[in-house]
Amino acid sequence: MIKNFDTRAVLLFAAMFAALATVGFAQSWPLALAIVNLCLISAIMSLGVNIQWGYAGLFNVGVMGFAALGGVAGVLVSVPPVTEAWQAGGSGIGVSLMLAIGTIIVVILAARHVPPGNTRRLVLAAIIVAGIFLIRAFFDPAVELIEAVEPAKTGYLGGLGLPIVLSWVVGGILAAGVAWIIGKIALGLRSDYLAIATLGISEIIVAMLKNEDWLTRGVKNVSGLPRPVPYEVNLQQSIWFQDWAETLGVGVVEFSSIYVKLCYAGLFTIVLLIVLWLSQRSLNSPWGRMMRAIRDNEVAASAMGKNITGRHLQVFILGSAVVGIAGAMLTTLDGQFTPASYQPLRFTFIIWVMVIxxxxxxxxxxxxxxxxxxxxxxxxxxxxxxxxxVLTSGMDEGNGLRKHLLNSAAHMRLMTMGFILLLVLRFSPRGLIPEK
Amino acid sequence: MDGPLNSFLLLSNFVLVPGMAYGSQLAIGALGVTLVYGILRFSNFAHGDTMAFGTMAVILVTWLLQSWGVSISPLPTALLALPFGIIATIALLLLTDRWVYRFFRREKAAPVVFLIASVGVMFVMNGLVRFIIGPNDQRFADGERFIIKAREFKRLTGMSEGVTFKTSQGLTILTAVIVVAALFWFLNRTRAGKSMRAYSDNEDLALLSGINPERVVMITWILAAALATIAGTLYGLDKSFKPFTYFQLLLPIFASAIVGGLGNPLGAIAGGFIIAFSEVTVTYAYKKFLAYNLPPDWAPESLMQLLSTDYKFAVSFVILVLVLLIRPTGIFKGKAT
Amino acid sequence: MTGGYGGADILHDCTIGVEQGEIAVIVGPNGAGKSTAMKAVFGMLSIHQGTVQLDGEDITRLNPQDRVARGMGFVPQSQNVFTSMTVEENLEMGAFIRRDDISDTMNQVFDLFPILKEKRRQPAGELSGGQRQQVAVGRALMTQPKVLMLDEPTAGVSPIVMDELFDRIIEVARSGIAILMVEQNARQALNIADKGYVLVQGRNRYTDTGAALLDNPEVRKAFLGG
Incomplete structure (x- = not known):
């Protein structure tokens, strides 16, 4: 039985690679490799969601937010710090950060010491409002100063100037941190609440990345992120590369593009294999068996004294961290950070379709x-x-309907994805390679 | 002397009136979510896109009517198109139920499966709307735009602050009152409405009493379609229609329904207004308001805005989180734990 | 009847019957299949052998809803009222399948349970346990059933309320309705029973009139605590 499943999986993967190769032959190899690279990243994100949904039945509708956190990590780690901006507003930001922490501490203390009731609510509200105004008194001028530093080029604090590959780890950690907070709030309640809470946090994360220009440059985007692989231009100018291209009989420009994409593919494959190996290990460990036991029968597991909410929190954090890693990898591949590109349909729901x-x-x-x-x-x-x-070929060139249909073809994708999800959910809920 | 009065007018103009209108829109939207939750027991992620679909249908009919020269000026033509939009949306939701949800009902699938299915439905509806009308902003309001303009108000009252009251705002509030009254009449006074409440309260006992679940589900989708179309059209008249905005409305609508207590219609209305007013008050810049009420040299220089409007969704979210932390069943007791 | 949940049978050739105007009580130790027998009669679980008949008509293949339409009323043990709805609405929902005027039946129920008339506008969830049971019985009576089935109607109510409930049940039976009930309080239940069934491990152990079972020394020793 198990052997059958394995053959099936092998055949399906073979078919997949054949399809990719077809693109390579029919369209072009750089295109095929570009698809492969994004496939690799998608596969990692999908693994992260599968850890949450497949292992534990958690419905995370905020994949986009965690991916975006990974993306911002790419900026914060790799971009060199903007010294003038730090000099202009660094201290203001620092003070407001301290004040924010201070406010939280005061709120916690007040919540402990003031007896519950309306007084406490008022006191807490007053502290929070006062705190916000106090923080903004330092924060707003600092932001203004930072954003005034060469707005066309920088206008933000920049990052740490470290190798961008490090951001993959940092992205995972950022995503894990946010997942911890959300999980603490929404896990243990019914499944709808986690879905809605994650939907909310992801919208907020993206709104922040779009609007906090001092941190991320907002919709002005950060482009030209340092790469972990060589640049095409440099390759094209090196003698050894030109020779190599000549030996293989490929144009230098095309070969440089293929070479760079292959480097990325190599890096991504390593990460994918590591994540996959860890996922498999954990799934087949006692921990994984317990997770699945909880998923299949919460009542029984709870009766056996398993701490379900605690386990779910672990899984939720792990899965989100994997998504964060993939998000950072995506920014690395793009070489730029564009907050406006984070669309829930592209980053949350497609990933779900992948898993299902x-x-x-x-x-x-x-x-x-x-x-x-x-x-x-x-x-x-x-x-x-x-x-x-083809459908509209019978129509007149200037036909309004034909124009409209051609313009709208892009939206067909959404519908197609929706139909695929619904059809699989109904007719083959266990998916292409079912769980053993 | 007139300071406090003027400042009150200022608040009415920028907080009270917009808050009432937005609250009404959220309340009608949240009623749809809460009804579906009460009967089918899942949070319908497709509700925002159902609203978009309904509004789109209304817009298309409005355009058609406009091209025929039909008008009910000073009221917007969209009002005339509303029934057609509702019918189209009812048809869509009933088909969706037959093709998607009914299967999972028979399977007695877990609520989370319904949730995912509703995400799939959301995708399809989203694509459908974009395919038909495109992803861009559409304006379809016509007729008289204002009930009272700020300038007229100032002239009439002699105050230095004016209050603008848009037709769309007046219509929204009026429609909300009518819709809510009609809905509660239906739920509390009619046999079908009572059977819905009975089914929502205790499914097994409702079955024992001979209540037909498929009929209850059908009525629920019809109501949800009507509510979604009305909410969407009012929102579109008041602001503008853009498919993605309607998807984003999902968060404040869910927050409204949960704050009020999922499955509780009264709670959905209260929740809608709580969310709307929180959003408006938190994102309002109080500079001018304070200037009216404080001695001149105390007047603040900054905008005195707690939160930029870019983060208005954060308000819904924070309220949602507070409710989940303090009282997961909502203010009025809902069904969820 | 033979039947049970899933694979394992819980009932084995168990026979239960009740005539118009009679009260039949099923008693027995825990796990004897009392509630299961009741569910089998009402069609909530499949029976593999045997038949269920109502007025000489075979209703074995009907689902519970259709049995309600044929004249069976069932009061579940728990969650047997619509807590968010008023007493009156609960009764209306009980009569949901009826298309005729239900006000007479409702008045009969109010005559039987005067407290419900007083609280007709109150949500059933706000009533005391005993009052809720009255609502539950009243709801089932609204279809004017021929047979009323009660699953432990006195579970969780005080002894005084229990006596009162039994009085009411006798009154219902007097009006010509057959009553079949499962009871934990065997002694009191057999007191009012015309017929008693003692079930052990899904089988009929003793079947007799209520009084005779109460006098039967073996039954007393084994099931009534001496």
């Missing part, structure tokens, strides 16, 4: 789902466009 289609609870399934769905997502647009073109 791949096979909830099966790590290999999640990986395959990441590949398959990303591939479909990319290829759906040209196919949709082509489809619309």
């Amino acid at each position: 289609v791949g096979g909830s609870g099966n790590n290999w399934g999640a990986v395959l789902g990441g590949f398959v769905i990303w591939f479909c997502w990319i290829e759906a647009e040209p196919v949709g466009l082509w489809l619309m073109d």
